[in-house]
Amino acid sequence: ADACPVKALPLGPPKFGGGPSAIQGVKKWTSDAEKCFSFWTKLSSDCAICMRVCPFNRDFRSWPQRLWLKLALSPARGLALWLDRWRQGRLKPAQWWSRP
Secondary structure, X not given: OOOOXXXXXXOOOOEEOOOOOOOOOOEEOOOOHHHHHHHHHHHOOOOOHHHHHOOOOOXXXXXXXXXXXXXXXXXXXXXXXXXXXXOOOOOOHHHHHOOO
């Protein structure tokens, strides 16, 4: 959510439902797809920053990654996200856009 340039991803806990493009009755973090796709049209391309920086996009075959996932899905989620800041490859939006 922090990395989304148009703030199409919600902060806070997951919720039921969402906008017209959300699946009703499912508790999850629902993106504002309309805001996201509007941004894509301005870029004339897709963005995918959210997928690039999402801490859940990793290979969970190794035990450290599985341990991290257990932390992230527990009340210690804040600790897991803090630990993820040290994982190589996570970029802030300004760094992402200024890459060659």
